[in-house]
Amino acid sequence: MKERTNILKNFRELVLRYLTAADSFAEGESDCYISAATSSYSVARQTLNTDADALVLKDDNGDDDLAGERGTTVSRSKMANHLSFLHVRLIILLSFLAGSHADRFTSDLLRRAVQFSRKDNVIVSPFSVREALAQVYVGVKGSAADELHSELHLTGHSKRESVEEFRRFHQILSPGGGATLKIANRIFVAHRFPVLLKYNELVRKIFRTDAENINFLNSQLAASRINKWVATRTEYLIEEIVQPDSLDGDLRLLVINAIYFHGKWEIPFHPKNTDKSDFFIPGEGPVKVDMMHGLINVLYGRTDVLDAHAVELPYMNSNISMLVILPNNPNGLPKLERNLYKVNLLTLTSEFEKEKILLDLPKFKIEFKLNLNQPLKGMGIQEIFRDPDFSDLTSPGECFFVSEVLQKAVIEVNEEGSTAAAATMAGISTKKRKPTFKVDHPFLFAIKDQQRVYFVGRVRRLD
Missing domain, CATH: 3.30.497.10 (Antithrombin, subunit I, domain 2)
Incomplete structure (x- = not known):
């Protein structure tokens, strides 16, 4: 694990140096860094179990690795010709590497x-x-x-x-046209x-x-x-x-x-299908909440590490989606939260397959405000709250x-979307039994794209 982290870090730093040098066309620096970066990339690619398509750098002729896995140097003119193309390719790669950090x-x-x-209900960005x-x-x-x-x-x-x-x-x-x-x-x-x-x-x-x-x-x-x-x-x-x-x-x-954040579902829920259903609060029992219902084709599967099932719901005309993780045990949210560090939310559904499921999801709205001083200190960020040297921001003087x-943060989840695209429950065929994802007890959610987690939170109580 340590070797993997060091390889990723080394490669990513070299690519960042190339991008910075390429922006200014610093004499000699760009060629040096792209050569070193691709050489490091060759090692990374051989060592890491990563999708090759996400790592390969190709030139316009489709040749693998513009600078070559052989570590050859790219000429200044060729680098200039491929600069824009390389920026896009490398940023896709950097996004993948940055995501794990x-x-x-x-x-x-x-x-x-x-x-x-x-x-009970928490949301942070x-x-x-x-x-x-x-x-x-x-x-x-x-x-x-x-x-x-x-x-x-x-x-x-x-x-x-x-x-x-x-x-x-x-x-x-x-985020795209369907999301705000x-x-x-x-x-x-x-x-x-x-x-x-x-x-x-x-x-x-x-x-x-x-x-x-x-x-x-x-x-x-x-x-x-x-x-x-x-x-x-x-x-x-x-x-x-x-x-x-x-x-x-x-x-x-x-x-x-x-x-x-506010987004319209790619497959909206029909408001006529929303009814009052039970949502179980640990230690208290069921309460009636507004529950949305729909038959949708989405990424769905089980994650044994978290002892949970998960579903990824895309937003319309957007690369953003909502990930809902439901513990298999109605009282299992605390355990899920403790084990969350073991998974990567950005790639959790990468092994899932699209499947038609019957989805029951409660409507909810969360407004959450938090002073982050203590949480950040608990994470190891402490010096900025003591007596740091802020001389890169302001002139040296008294304690700063x-x-x-x-x-x-504010989030609201409801049926909103194009009514014309919705399918009512009356039209659902149940001849073949569909998997059911019934969110009727505390759960965790995240709003994310392929590179960033915009929100992550939990819902423990609804009323």
């Missing part, structure tokens, strides 16, 4: 959020938290930077290389700490945002400003994330992170640290 962050964040929240903290990483030096680099599972030698994945993701990935994904990330810095121009230039280029100075002493105005910014960025789907009494003059740096990391 980010997924560890996902399972750990959910576990910590559940631990530090007393609420690992992708959004990771991106927000990557912005903090760009501004710190020393042990705090090393800690973030490690715990966020970043790769690359320089800061620019380490966060390059976020620029690339923003550049080529989008609104993300708001911003660092608010106390007004007496001027933000360095070089810092804002970097985060603007990489993350498409800025750090902003604000007077926390005027808590009413500061809260209004922060909430208005978040509401605007989320089209007023999230209108408030801070309250005036939560802001004071001791605040130094506030990381605000808000995300909203992260005061709070806040996240608010």
